[in-house]
Amino acid sequence: MKAVLIKNEYGLGNVTIEEQAIPSIRENEVLVKVNAISFNQLDLMIAKGAFGTKLPHILGSDAVGIVEQIGSDVLTLNVGDLVATHFIQSWQSGGLKPVDLKSRLGTAVQGVFSEYITLPESSLVKIPSNLTAEEASSLPIAGLTAWEAIVNAGQLKPGQTVLLQGTGGVSIFALQFAKTIGAKVIIISSSDEKLEKAKQLGADKTINYVTNPDWGKMVLELTGGKGVDLALEMSWAEIGKTIEAMKLGGRIAVVGLLGGASTNLSVFDIIQKCLSIVGVQVGSKTAFEDMNRAIEVNNMTPVIDRVFPLSELSEALTYFDEGKHFGKVVLTWVAVPTRHPQR
Secondary structure: OEEEEEOOOOOHHHEEEEEOOOOOOOOOEEEEEEEEEEOOHHHHHHHOOOOOOOOOEEOOOEEEEEEEEEOOOOOOOOOOOEEEEOOEOOOOOOOOOHHHHHHEEOOOEOOOOEOEEEEEHHHEEEOOOOOEHHHHOOHHHHHHHHHHHHHHHOOOOOOOEEEEEOOEHHHHHHHHHHHHHOOEEEEEEOOHHHHHHHHHOOOOEEEEOOOOOOHHHHHHHHOOOOOEEEEEEOOOOOHHHHHHOEEEEEEEEEOOOOOOOOOOOOHHHHHHHOOEEEEOOOOOHHHHHHHHHHHHHOOOOOOEEEEEEHHHHHHHHHHHHOOOOOEEEEEEOOOOOOEOOOO
């Protein structure tokens, strides 16, 4: 089978495809033939050495495929089921525990960017019946992070307003979830073209933060001076502007660190506005299943920017790394979309 690895030394130029043996399963495990994977910033960080991961290392956290074999103790999955990987494998429900962080796919353990993968039954989730494998491959990190930030941590309600940063996978999922809830969305980006696409998805207001560098003040103006109820912080580079844009008693859900891991933060401004800041690290399996039900009920379709074949791995990584995408970037092992067996 083929697997996508980072080996020898860090750097996207050292990501390669290698032949490996198809893994065997234990009693509680499932063998999945992978059809589609999707990229996350986490994959780039690992490949570039941000985590000091021991090499060689199979990349990837997001994969969808068909169950080909089940162990004797497997009860909830059957051969032929279309399933997605669950990123923090041991986080099944409730609050996140320190031990759960050791089970993160592609980070603390080997990833899932392989033609075949074996995982415990508990590490897999049946995909929404209305999605293809390519669409569902975007769910494990980007989709679930957005769901956790909007629904569980953010507690966004109908009629409230959320501020989103950028037009990558998490932000676009958050836009879709927010509109499904009945909330208002303000989204910022450096690209007018991408902002126009966001409008077509239902964004109520858009701001180009390059041509409008005082975008925090502009958000206040767009909300009649009240500010937003919730903001998803992707960068930290301009956290002061995010704080400026917040409503009294608002919530900031931290979902990324594209602007770096450290920042200068005004504690005074946080106190003055009585803000809550919470870090979001994807979500539990229970949250994943809740999200999937919502996707089915609302017939929501993830936004896939481009689908690359495995033969164009290098081009796909470069495209994703350069931030050209709107929504998610997907890589496939098969040539045609794989739909849920029910369809």
